[in-house]
Amino acid sequence: MTPVLLMRSLFFRILVLLALSTAGSLAAVAQDDYLTTIPDPKTLGEGYVSDPDHLLQPATVQDLNFLLRTLDQSGRAHIDVVLTRSIGEEVPKTAATALFNRWKIGAKDKNNGLLMLLVLDQRRVEFETGYGLEADLPDVICYRIQQRYMLPALRARDYDAAVRAGVAALLRQLATGRLEPADSAAALAGDTAQTYPDDAAYLTEELTADPNAWGDLEAVGVVAALALLAVCGLVLGLRSKKPAARPWVLVVGIGGIVVLALGAAALDWPLPPLLLMGLCYAWPGLYLHGYLRAVNRLLASRYADKSRHARYQFLSETHHGLGWLRYLFPLGMAFYWPRYRQRLALLRDAPYACPTCATPMHRLSETEDDAALQPGQQVEERIHAIDYDVWQCPACQHRLTLDYANLSSDAETCPMCHHRTLEPQPDEEVQAATTSHGGWGWHVHTCAFCQHIKKEKYTTAQLSSSSSGSSSGSSSGGSSFSSSSGGSSGGGGAGSSW
Numbered sequence: 002m003t004p005v006l007l008m009r010s011l012f013f014r015i016l017v018l019l020a021l022s023t024a025g026s027l028a029a030v031a032q033d034d035y036l037t038t039i040p041d042p043k044t045l046g047e048g049y050v051s052d053p054d055h056l057l058q059p060a061t062v063q064d065l066n067f068l069l070r071t072l073d074q075s076g077r078a079h080i081d082v083v084l085t086r087s088i089g090e091e092v093p094k095t096a097a098t099a100l101f102n103r104w105k106i107g108a109k110d111k112n113n114g115l116l117m118l119l120v121l122d123q124r125r126v127e128f129e130t131g132y133g134l135e136a137d138l139p140d141v142i143c144y145r146i147q148q149r150y151m152l153p154a155l156r157a158r159d160y161d162a163a164v165r166a167g168v169a170a171l172l173r174q175l176a177t178g179r180l181e182p183a184d185s186a187a188a189l190a191g192d193t194a195q196t197y198p199d200d201a202a203y204l205t206e207e208l209t210a211d212p213n214a215w216g217d218l219e220a221v222g223v224v225a226a227l228a229l230l231a232v233c234g235l236v237l238g239l240r241s242k243k244p245a246a247r248p249w250v251l252v253v254g255i256g257g258i259v260v261l262a263l264g265a266a267a268l269d270w271p272l273p274p275l276l277l278m279g280l281c282y283a284w285p286g287l288y289l290h291g292y293l294r295a296v297n298r299l300l301a302s303r304y305a306d307k308s309r310h311a312r313y314q315f316l317s318e319t320h321h322g323l324g325w326l327r328y329l330f331p332l333g334m335a336f337y338w339p340r341y342r343q344r345l346a347l348l349r350d351a352p353y354a355c356p357t358c359a360t361p362m363h364r365l366s367e368t369e370d371d372a373a374l375q376p377g378q379q380v381e382e383r384i385h386a387i388d389y390d391v392w393q394c395p396a397c398q399h400r401l402t403l404d405y406a407n408l409s410s411d412a413e414t415c416p417m418c419h420h421r422t423l424e425p426q427p428d429e430e431v432q433a434a435t436t437s438h439g440g441w442g443w444h445v446h447t448c449a450f451c452q453h454i455k456k457e458k459y460t461t462a463q464l465s466s467s468s469s470g471s472s473s474g475s476s477s478g479g480s481s482f483s484s485s486s487g488g489s490s491g492g493g494g495a496g497s498s499w
Contacts, residue, residue, distance in 0.1 A: 035088040035096060041104045042081050049073070051083045056121070061161040065168060077175055078134060079107045079488070080115045082164060087122040096120070097129040098490050107131045107488025114488040117167060119160070124499050126151055126167075132491035137175055144495035146170045146180065155499040215265075219274040226281035227262060230255060233285035233329070237292070240322035245295035254284045286330040289323070293337065296320075310403050313348040316341070321408045353401060355394035362392040362401065373400055377420035380450040386412035386421045413446065417453040424449055434461040 042048040049069035050062045073079045088096045097118045107114025112131035128143040150170045154163035234255045264270040296319045327334035352361045370391035381387040392401040413423040426445040434440035440461040
């Protein structure tokens with residue numbers, strides 16, 4: 002290939018790549034552009050209709066704004082109407098939810114908002130409702146309004162008539178609890194159960210009982226079991242000690258159970274709730290028994306040639322904080338825990354042989370051993386940081402002093418005297434946090450033996466300023482009124498194609 006042809010080929014490939022990347026970028030921009038190109042009706046001045054493409058007649062927009070303003074001022078509901086030619090490739094349901102949450106339709110304390118969205122190029126109408134309207138406007142009612150009152154006019158491209166009829170039906174449903182006008186033949190005959198072919202299809206699809214659905218008590222049971230799993234997992238993760246602990250095994254098991262629960266709740270996986278509750282209970286129990294089995298294996302192998310004192314400390318540290326689990330998992334722990342306590346007592350209370358003359362030693366009482374302890378050790382006992390056992394040989398008077406740390410004490414080792422006598426004290430706040438600056442102070446520890454004071458600086462975040470001034474000013478200015486002040490979509494509503 003000649004250099005000229007090579008350059009032309011390279012240039013052509015570059016143009017193709019640029020064209021493809023530009024087309025992809027434009028498609029992405031077009032898809033998300035509707036969030037900014039469709040104006041919030043609140044920004045249009047007393048408006049509840051957003052019609053950037055001018056698909057409705059001005060008289061229709063004026064009438065709708067009057068009706069919807071009256072509804073809004075009554076506090077019953079807040080309805081916004083949106084018509085647009087296109088939202089790109091975006092799904093109308095997704096767009097309705099995004100616009101609803103972006104504009105915060107409805108009152109925050111009531112969540113009584115509704116968004117009516119018409120997308121012409123996709124020939125789709127969507128209703129998006131807040132939680133507060135789902136009882137008055139359930140999904141099947143929203144679908145029925147679209148099918149009965151809007152789709153005939155939409156198929157005829159009479160958008161004014163479609164929107165007027167849909168809004169009128171919504172207002173009737175909110176005011177009277179029925180869709181038909183009061184003077185209609187169906188209403189006069191009391192025929193409120195009349196259905197249409199489209200209604201039947203929707204009811205069959207949406208209201209058929211799901212065989213995998215959980216009852217209320219079953220859902221509460223699964224949530225409670227997941228909470229138990231989280232608590233047990235946290236305790237076992239923090240309290241189990243290496244090398245016996247295998248935290249990754251615990252995490253993998255809990256993660257698998259959570260995935261199963263999410264799949265059953267969100268994807269309708271056919272998992273019985275009793276199975277999930279059983280897994281939530283069984284997995285921490287299995288991990289606990291496996292952990293204790295590993296502890297005893299280490300005691301029999303790695304600590305076999307260690308002193309009784311070292312074995313006692315190992316057992317005490319690896320079991321600390323797990324005692325309450327014997328009530329939660331009594332099947333195995335009811336036999337194990339008493340045996341564990343007996344083993345500890347044997348390791349600590351059995352007489353020692355004197356290392357000098359091999360005579361059995363005896364343990365001094367709490368009153369007698371104080372005279373044998375150093376002053377710092379006496380303070381450690383007094384603040385319950387360490388309990389000392391003093392063994393004395395009756396033949397040669399040799400003494401053996403052993404320390405047994407209180408693992409529940411929050412005392413620390415003092416950097417000055419090196420005794421475990423450094424106790425936390427109330428924090429000293431030097432500067433309180435305000436709306437203009439943060440605060441700071443000292444974490445204080447005082448040694449109960451040598452009176453050494455240890456201070457560590459801490460800081461607090463700046464307080465947030467109040468926003469009451471801005472909220473009070475928004476309601477002044479004459480006739481301006483809107484309840485759109487924090488509503489959010491409840492995910493309800495319905496959609497129809499014409």
